[in-house]
Amino acid sequence: MQATRSLSQKLIRTGTALLVVALMSIGLTLWVTWQLEGGAAAVNEAGRMRMQTWRLSSTVMSGAPAVEVLNLVSNFDSSLDLLRAGDPSRPLFVPWDDNTRAQFDKVEALWKVQRGQWLQESAVGGAESLQIAATLVEAIDRFVLTIEQQMSRFTAILNLFQFVMMALAIGAAVVMLFTGYLYVINPLAHLREGLRKVESGDFATRVEVEGQDEFSQVAAGFNGMAQRLQQMYEGLEAQVEAKTRHIEAQRSRIEALYEVSAFLARADSIEELSKGFAQRVRGVMKADAVAVRWSDEANQRYLMLASDCFPQDMMEEERSLLAGACACGNLRPDATTRVIPIHAHAAAPMRHCAKAGYESLVSVPIRLQQRLIGEVDLFFRSPVSLRPDEVELLDALASHLASALEGLRAAALEREAAVGEERALLARELHDSIAQSLEFLKIQVQLLRTATHK
Structure with missing residues (x-):
């Protein structure tokens, strides 16, 4: 696979090529100008030779x-030597070719x-002098004519190269504009469009990467940045959704706790409290x-205080349940809230639940000051699993129930104590009244x- 040049290499190569062409054109133009x-x-100098010829003829005559x-x-000889050898310092030299040399x-x-x-x-x-001078001047004129013809060709070449240089300047401008658009403006436009989309929230935007030049590396970096932003945004959305x-x-748990607590606070009887x-x-x-089951002091028998949507036949059979007779009412002192799978078989601990179509049982122990006083059984017709927050909620609800039941029991004991005190007071008053009556009868x-006797 051919290696892709970098942007700097492309620009350097393009600029170098244009510079070489420009230097060649300038050099050729300078060379033609030097020849001219x-x-x-x-x-x-050839004109001076003609002048010297006529002057020599005039002097001789x-x-x-x-x-x-x-x-x-001697002056004429010097002019011939100068034309033959040239003088770069002036500059002066004959554009030699075969015709000029001849x-x-x-x-x-x-x-x-x-x-x-x-x-x-x-x-x-005199006549011969003029004839000799005219012959030499005519030869010099033919020599000058050949030089002028050479200069005419050089002038045409100079004009051609000036036109070529103008065309090259226009072409170089077009090439530079096209190169700038292809290697700079177009990639920048793509990057700017990608940035605009990312700013608008479209983090799935990607910029096409072509080659391995600097802008391609920037485009690859932009795509990596957009991908990381997209991942961060999606992760943030997931985190926000999970947090929500x-x-x-938590709001539902607090609301449920508040609602149950409010109900338990205003319930007047155990039946109403447990049913609600x-x-x-x-x-x-x-x-x-x-x-909702309540256990005796020894945790040997569980009494069903209340139920909701519980099958009537199961309620009649399990109204008073011996400990260990079923998965319900089989709590150890250190029992915690747990999920008990219900399997469809005829084993005694599970047959009633399986017959009713339940597949999962959630057993929630009810404790009051670390003392087991009952349990709440939740029945499900599908497999369930409890999250830690749900276990925490059930434990809190069971604790509220235990406190409410204990509160009702304490209120009942308090009322019973008040009735006993009232009865004792009435008994004392009745005793005093009878004693007074007996004492009066005794006196009578x-x-x-x-x-x-009298």
């Missing part, structure tokens, strides 16, 4: 001293022939039937006896 400047200087003619010939060779060959003629001691005639359920369960308690516990626990008898 050197050619222009060469044309200028005027009969000037030989030294002056020699100086002019024309320069003709000028140089013609000058070698005419140079001796100009240096002869016998002066050249817990609070609702059975109804309310069945509603709170969604049980199919409830039975003594008086009668005394009266009889």
